[in-house]
Amino acid sequence: MKRIELARVAAGDRAGVAELCSVVEQLARSGRFILGEAVLAFEQKFATAAGARHAIGVASGSDALTLALLAAGVMPGDVVLTTPLSFIATAEAILRVGAVPRFIDVDDASLCLCPHALARCFSHCSRGVGGAMTSPSGRRVGAVVPVHLYGRIANMAALATVAREAGVGIVQDAAQAVGGRAGDRSLTSFGSASVSFFPTKNLGAWGDGGAVLTDDDDVAERVKMLRSHGMRGGRAIEVGLNSRLDALQAAVLDRKLAGLGEIEAKRREHAEFYRAALPAWVTRPPPLEPGDACHIFTVRCPRRDAMRAHLDAAGIGTGAYYPELLSDHPIVRSRMEGEPGDCPNARRATGEVLALPIHEHLTRDELERVVMAMGSSRFGDAR
Ligand SMILES: Cc1ncc(COP(=O)(O)O)c(C=O)c1O
Numbered sequence: 001m002k003r004i005e006l007a008r009v010a011a012g013d014r015a016g017v018a019e020l021c022s023v024v025e026q027l028a029r030s031g032r033f034i035l036g037e038a039v040l041a042f043e044q045k046f047a048t049a050a051g052a053r054h055a056i057g058v059a060s061g062s063d064a065l066t067l068a069l070l071a072a073g074v075m076p077g078d079v080v081l082t083t084p085l086s087f088i089a090t091a092e093a094i095l096r097v098g099a100v101p102r103f104i105d106v107d108d109a110s111l112c113l114c115p116h117a118l119a120r121c122f123s124h125c126s127r128g129v130g131g132a133m134t135s136p137s138g139r140r141v142g143a144v145v146p147v148h149l150y151g152r153i154a155n156m157a158a159l160a161t162v163a164r165e166a167g168v169g170i171v172q173d174a175a176q177a178v179g180g181r182a183g184d185r186s187l188t189s190f191g192s193a194s195v196s197f198f199p200t201k202n203l204g205a206w207g208d209g210g211a212v213l214t215d216d217d218d219v220a221e222r223v224k225m226l227r228s229h230g231m232r233g234g235r236a237i238e239v240g241l242n243s244r245l246d247a248l249q250a251a252v253l254d255r256k257l258a259g260l261g262e263i264e265a266k267r268r269e270h271a272e273f274y275r276a277a278l279p280a281w282v283t284r285p286p287p288l289e290p291g292d293a294c295h296i297f298t299v300r301c302p303r304r305d306a307m308r309a310h311l312d313a314a315g316i317g318t319g320a321y322y323p324e325l326l327s328d329h330p331i332v333r334s335r336m337e338g339e340p341g342d343c344p345n346a347r348r349a350t351g352e353v354l355a356l357p358i359h360e361h362l363t364r365d366e367l368e369r370v371v372m373a374m375g376s377s378r379f380g381d382a383r
Pocket residue numbers: 060061062063065086087089090147173175176195196197198208209210
């Protein structure tokens with residue numbers, strides 16, 4: 001029987017691929033491979049779709065977060081508060097700007113940064129030079145980085161209230177949440193946000209790509225300068241990066257953007273199917289909110305690894321996002337502030353979270369096969 005993959009990166013239907021190839025051919029003939037019209041056109045459309053004032057295309061979601069942190073004024077030696085339950089790129093970006101991550105626990109249901117835990121952390125901080133919020137080890141708190149995990153939008157209203165009271169800015173890692181909104185508000189109304197166009201994402205490029213979204217003109221200008229070697233007026237004024245979104249990728253993304261709503265709707269339909277059809281003993285994620293970007297569908301399963309092996313034997317690909325906390329990675333452990341045991345909710349999730357196939361190419365038969373395979377296992381918590 002055909003294997004059901006966790007993620008399927010298909011270029012699109014035949015007509016879509018032909019259209020994209022002709023767009024790429026036009027661009028190749030024009031010779032405008034770096035920035036230019038194609039990037040500008042996509043940036044404008046993407047900003048409008050996200051309800052943001054600016055979108056700045058960069059080489060990857062990892063670079064987008066790095067550049068957003070730099071543009072937000074995070075300095076070497078600062079501490080940055082974030083969740084330990086994320087892809088390594090979240091911690092990597094913090095370390096790349098010379099800052100130190102401190103991990104705050106997640107909410108047990110949403111698995112996104114918990115506003116109460118954030119407030120508790122600030123209650124142990126004090127005001128340092130010039131009133132800046134300072135961590136117990138004496139470092140300035142440079143930013144709070146919520147991650148919209150699996151496309152679920154963190155509780156931004158509550159996080160923003162806590163961060164505002166502390167006088168600390170927010171930089172969102174929205175790599176998994178392209179197309180997401182916080183209720184009826186754009187993500188950028190809470191601070192800048194970085195997104196990823198990695199091919200498996202809901203809006204996937206034909207390679208790597210990312211963008212910084214922001215409503216702040218100064219942040220936008222800084223990101224543009226930093227993505228092009230920190231140059232302004234032909235002179236380097238800051239240490240930047242070479243991190244532009246390729247014009248070829250921009251052209252592909254521009255055409256695919258129109259289909260993002262359809263992809264999102266299909267994935268939502270699959271998530272709703274799972275919610276209704278999975279065996280009763282499977283712990284479902286909280287219901288999707290209207291602004292969530294439905295990217296990864298996860299259930300909780302106490303015998304997760306045994307269940308993964310069972311599903312694998314049934315020809316079904318699954319994922320464990322994430323089997324280790326960021327604080328468990330050696331390079332992070334050696335540079336972080338705080339203790340790895342500080343985040344019990346996130347720690348428990350590392351052993352239980354199971355991602356099921358949800359991509360838009362799945363058929364109803366395939367979804368039913370996943371449900372049947374789960375039902376035929378003997379790993380339910382109630383068994
Ligand atoms: C939460 C998170 N942050 C950052 C990234 C990095 O994005 P990219 O792979 O485009 O560099 C990813 C990629 O999957 C991610 O999931």
